[in-house]
Structures are given as C-alpha cells and as structure tokens.
Amino acid sequence: MAWRLPELDRRIVFALVGLSVTIPILWKFHFPEFPSPMVRGVFERVDSLPAGSKLLLTLDYDPGSEPELNPMTDAVTRHAATKGIRIYYITMWATGPPMIERVIRQVLQKEFPDLAYGRDFVTLGYKPGNEAAIAIVASDLRKLFTTDGRGTNINAGEMTGSLRNLRSFDMVFSVSAGFPGTKEWIQYGTDTAGVPIAAGMTAVQAPLNYPYYPTQLLGILGGIKAAAEYELLLVKKYPRFADPAFPQEATAKMGPQTWAHLTIIGLIVLGNLTTLLAGRRGRR
Amino acid sequence: MGAAPASGSNGATGGGSVNRKAILWAVLMGAGGLWLVWRVATGAMPAPWGLEGLGLWVAALLTLAVFSFLLGDNPVYKFAEHLFVGVSAAYWMVTNIWAVLVPNLFGKLFPEWISTHLLPGLRENGRAPETDWFYLVPAVFGILLLWRLSPKWPWMSRWALAFIIGITAGLRAIGFVASDFIGQIHGTIVSLAVWSDTGSFLPGASFNGLITLVGVLAGLCYFYFSKEQTGLFGRVSRLGVWTLMITFGAGFGYTVMGRVALLVGRLQFLLIDWLRIASP
Numbered sequence: 352m353a354w355r356l357p358e359l360d361r362r363i364v365f366a367l368v369g370l371s372v373t374i375p376i377l378w379k380f381h382f383p384e385f386p387s388p389m390v391r392g393v394f395e396r397v398d399s400l401p402a403g404s405k406l407l408l409t410l411d412y413d414p415g416s417e418p419e420l421n422p423m424t425d426a427v428t429r430h431a432a433t434k435g436i437r438i439y440y441i442t443m444w445a446t447g448p449p450m451i452e453r454v455i456r457q458v459l460q461k462e463f464p465d466l467a468y469g470r471d472f473v474t475l476g477y478k479p480g481n482e483a484a485i486a487i488v489a490s491d492l493r494k495l496f497t498t499d500g501r502g503t504n505i506n507a508g509e510m511t512g513s514l515r516n517l518r519s520f521d522m523v524f525s526v527s528a529g530f531p532g533t534k535e536w537i538q539y540g541t542d543t544a545g546v547p548i549a550a551g552m553t554a555v556q557a558p559l560n561y562p563y564y565p566t567q568l569l570g571i572l573g574g575i576k577a578a579a580e581y582e583l584l585l586v587k588k589y590p591r592f593a594d595p596a597f598p599q600e601a602t603a604k605m606g607p608q609t610w611a612h613l614t615i616i617g618l619i620v621l622g623n624l625t626t627l628l629a630g631r632r633g634r635r
Numbered sequence: 636m637g638a639a640p641a642s643g644s645n646g647a648t649g650g651g652s653v654n655r656k657a658i659l660w661a662v663l664m665g666a667g668g669l670w671l672v673w674r675v676a677t678g679a680m681p682a683p684w685g686l687e688g689l690g691l692w693v694a695a696l697l698t699l700a701v702f703s704f705l706l707g708d709n710p711v712y713k714f715a716e717h718l719f720v721g722v723s724a725a726y727w728m729v730t731n732i733w734a735v736l737v738p739n740l741f742g743k744l745f746p747e748w749i750s751t752h753l754l755p756g757l758r759e760n761g762r763a764p765e766t767d768w769f770y771l772v773p774a775v776f777g778i779l780l781l782w783r784l785s786p787k788w789p790w791m792s793r794w795a796l797a798f799i800i801g802i803t804a805g806l807r808a809i810g811f812v813a814s815d816f817i818g819q820i821h822g823t824i825v826s827l828a829v830w831s832d833t834g835s836f837l838p839g840a841s842f843n844g845l846i847t848l849v850g851v852l853a854g855l856c857y858f859y860f861s862k863e864q865t866g867l868f869g870r871v872s873r874l875g876v877w878t879l880m881i882t883f884g885a886g887f888g889y890t891v892m893g894r895v896a897l898l899v900g901r902l903q904f905l906l907i908d909w910l911r912i913a914s915p
Contacts (some may be wrong), residue, residue, distance in 0.1 A: 482806055
C-alpha cells in the first residue's frame with residue numbers, strides 16, 4: 352500500500368514547523384515587505400492628523416496576543432508621538448492595563464523622553480461592561496470615568512479635563528484580539544458618534560471585520576504582516592526610525608513567519624499529492 | 636496456549652521500549668540542564684535570581700511546560716495549566732475590585748472615606764465629591780447576584796440577571812440594527828464604475844465593487860430556503876457557496892498566520908531573551 356503524508360506522525364510536523372521558525376530567528380532570514388493599499392490608507396490617515404489632535408488608542412487584548420498586536424500598537428504610538436498627536440489609551444479588557452503601561456514604558460518614555468504623562472499622553476485605564484461601557488464612552492464618558500488610569504481626577508487632568516464623549520476625539524484606533532473589540536467600538540461607539548475609526552487586530556479577527564470596510568472602518572491592519580508593512584511605511588516617511596534604537600518587531604517576525612508559511616504550504620501540497628497518488632494506485 | 640507467550644513477549648518488549656524512552660528523556664533533560672548551568676556559570680545567559688532573572692526563568696520554564704503538550708498530556712503541562720487558571724482568577728478579581736468597585740461604587744457611596752484612604756484622585760480642589768445615593772441601586776443588584784450562592788433563596792439573583800439580560804438585549808438590538816443591518820446594506824451599495832478625482836477610470840476599484848455585489852447577492856440566494864435551489868437560482872446559490880468557501884479559506888489562512896505569529900513570539904522569547912543564543 353502506498354504511503355500517504357497524512358499518516359506522518361504529527362510530532363514530525365510540529366518539529367518541521369518549529370525548525371522553520373527557529374532557524375530564521377537564529378540566522379535572520381528576511382523577505383522584503385510591500386505595503387498594501389489598505390495599510391497605506393491607514394498610515395496616511397494617521398499621518399494627516401495635525402499636531403495636537405486627539406487619538407483614542409483602544410488596546411483590547413491580553414498577553415496571549417502580544418506577539419501579534421504589540422508591534423502595531425508600538426508603530427501607531429511612534430507615529431502619533433512623532434506627529435505631536437495627543438494619545439489617549441483605554442481598554443475594555445481587564446488584562447489591558449499592563450499592555451498600556453508597557454507601551455508607555457517601552458516606547459513613549461524610552462524613545463520620546465520629552466513627552467510627558469498628562470500633557471502628551473494619558474491612560475484612561477480599564478472599564479468593565481463591554482459594549483455597555485463603550486456606549487457610555489460614546490454618549491457621556493464622565494459617567495464612567497471619575498479618574499484616569501493612574502488615579503488622577505478626570506477634571507484635574509490637562510488632557511482629560513475637556514473630554515465629554517467619543518466626539519471629543521479626532522480619531523479612534525482600535526487594537527483588539529476579540530470581544531469586546533473593533534466590532535463593538537464600531538457598533539456602539541464610532542457609528543453612533545460619527546468618529547472615524549481605523550483598526551489593528553489579530554489575523555484571526557481580520558476576516559470578521561472586513562465587512563465594515565470602507566464605509567464604517569477606515570482600514571484594517573490584519574496580523575503581523577500588516578504591522579510589518581506599517582513599520583516599513585513609518586521608516587520610509589521618518590528615516591530616523593531605521594535606527595536600531597527603534598526595534599521593528601513585526602519586520603523581525605516576518606522572516607520566521609514566511610518560512611513557516613512556506614513549510615505549511617509545502618506540507619499541504621505534499622499531503623494532497625501523496626493522497627492523490629495513493630488513491631490512483633488503489634484504483635489500479 | 637500459544638497466545639500467552641506472544642502476549643508476554645509483547646509486554647516485555649513494550650516495557651523495554653518504555654524504559655528506553657524514559658532513559659532517553661532523562662539523558663536529554665540532564666544534558667539540557669547541564670548546558671543551562673554551564674551557560675549561566677559563564678554569564679552567557681541570565682541567572683535565575685533577582686526579580687528580573689527569576690521572572691524570566693519562570694516564564695521560560697512555563698512556556699516549555701505548555702509546549703510539552705505537543706508530545707502528549709503530562710503532569711508538567713497540567714501544572715502550568717492549573718497555575719494559569721488560578722493566577723487569572725485572582726488577577727480578574729483584584730483588577731475588578733480596584734477598577735470597578737472602588738471608584739465606581741464605593742467611591743460614589745462613601746466618597747469621603749474612599750478619597751481619604753484609597754483613591755485620593757477622587758478629590759477635586761481638595762474636596763471629596765457628594766455622595767450619590769442612586770448608586771445604592773447597583774449595589775443592591777450586585778448583592779442580589781450573590782444570592783445565587785444561597786441554597787435557600789437562589790431565585791433572588793434572577794431579578795438582577797433579568798435586568799442585565801434586558802439591558803444587554805436592548806443595547807445589542809440597537810447596535811446590530813444600526814451598524815450591521817442598515818450599515819452593512821449601505822456598505823454594499825457601491826458604484827460599479829469608479830472614477831478617480833482626475834476623471835480616469837479605476838478598473839481595480841470597479842472590479843472590487845462588482846465582486847462585492849455579486850458575492851452578497853449569491854450568498855443571500857444560498858441562504859434563501861423557501862425556493863428549491865434548481866435552475867438559474869441553483870447556479871447562483873452554487874456561486875454563493877463558492878463565495879463562502881473562499882471566505883472560509885481566507886479566514887483559515889489568516890488563522891494560520893496568527894498562530895504562527897504567536898509561535899514566533901514565544902520562540903523569540905526563548906532564544907533571544909532567555910537563552911541569548913540569537914540577537915534581536
């Protein structure tokens with residue numbers, strides 16, 4: 352009887368995928384990136400915001416999605432900080448506050464030491480309630496927030512004192528890994544408030560949100576590939592970000608990512624071919 | 636009679652195989668451990684002490700513990716899984732106490748005490764806000780929810796649950812009708828001939844519009860079950876199935892990309908941050 356690839360021990364498949372990721376990490380195999388029109392559209396939209404604009408950056412994810420979403424959070428934060436855009440972080444996930452504090456510590460405070468908390472960026476922290484909380488942010492943010500994420504009275508803060516609702520922001524950028532996430536921000540927030548929204552999300556989430564593009568959503572950064580494209584656009588527009596002091600995490604991940612994809616494609620093709628050949632021999 | 640020796644022979648071979656496997660694993664683990672000790676001793680990788688070093692080692696060993704599931708269920712994986720569940724439960728409880736109960740409930744009902752002892756940020760110009768007695772309503776509803784734990788009066792929690800279900804259903808109905816139903820119909824009404832600002836025809840954008848229109852109509856035909864799917868209607872439904880299959884394929888591709896990205900993230904952590912055998 353002819354041998355078929357599907358009979359292969361699954362541990363060998365795991366080992367092959369593991370090696371296809373490990374070897375490019377060790378020896379730095381990279382492929383060139385080409386920005387897609389959608390990523391370019393999101394980039395240009397953020398880039399068109401004038402200095403002093405208010406960007407609401409919603410980080411609705413947990414440590415499990417960090418490898419995919421941290422790079423786009425960092426890239427958008429760098430972009431906004433360079434432009435002098437005021438960044439407001441918020442999360443609807445209980446696991447979100449450490450994500451916000453990480454980007455503040457590792458990107459804003461490290462790479463932009465001149466920027467100050469409360470003047471150039473602020474965190475509104477975590478609020479539970481999922482879509483209900485988003486609806487309250489859209490209508491009257493002060494009903495939900497008495498302090499910012501670090502315990503400062505919301506009326507006393509330079510950046511938070513003037514906030515009323517979602518219409519107080521010039522743009523929303525949602526980075527999400529599930530529920531509540533981009534979909535809920537569109538349904539209960541930006542659609543009713545009429546505020547433009549762009550989004551970055553895990554690759555798994557991207558197909559579910561494509562129907563909202565382009566009328567309800569300016570664009571989607573889907574997974575690590577789109578984050579790498581955004582990083583490339585950022586480096587092209589602002590060459591100082593090519594310095595190793597500004598890590599291009601998504602670009603670094605794309606080498607192993609592409610090799611793993613090639614391995615998986617090879618296994619799928621080989622599996623189908625061997626099954627086809629085995630079927631033909633069986634019929635004879 | 637003949638079966639007994641065969642069975643015994645198989646059993647002996649199986650036992651030998653298990654022993655050889657155990658010895659092989661013990662040797663591999665021992666060699667790996669010695670290699671780690673040597674790297675720590677030579678300063679090639681961080682030592683497992685100090686807050687940062689200990690955190691790094693715990694994270695790395697827990698990652699390996701979870702990866703061990705690829706070889707089969709085992710006690711090390713079970714330990715990591717249970718630890719994750721326990722830590723998550725505690726994290727959620729503490730976060731919700733400080734992000735919800737303290738500022739949004741106790742801070743409204745006892746603003747003076749809370750702003751003095753727990754949350755100074757509640758004070759504005761040195762003064763605590765007025766007590767908002769309306770928040771007694773959510774406080775009572777919250778306590779009612781806990782009655783679910785009572786063996787005698789668990790039904791009392793249903794009042795609070797009814798309130799939650801009612802609010803959620805109403806909110807979701809509005810969200811879906813406005814954004815998904817009307818918004819999506821609006822999003823589907825696209826021009827089939829797209830022109831640029833300078834007046835030139837854009838074939839790519841026009842083709843996208845055509846795919847959207849045909850895909851949506853064919854998909855809707857597939858889900859229309861009041862007419863037998865034969866003839867022209869059947870062929871359009873078939874096109875709808877193809878559209879759905881392409882969507883599922885794209886979704887599967889994206890899922891693979893997402894999962895591989897997570898694997899890359901973990902291996903980068905192990906190879907770069909922990910073992911230090913690769914550069915960032």
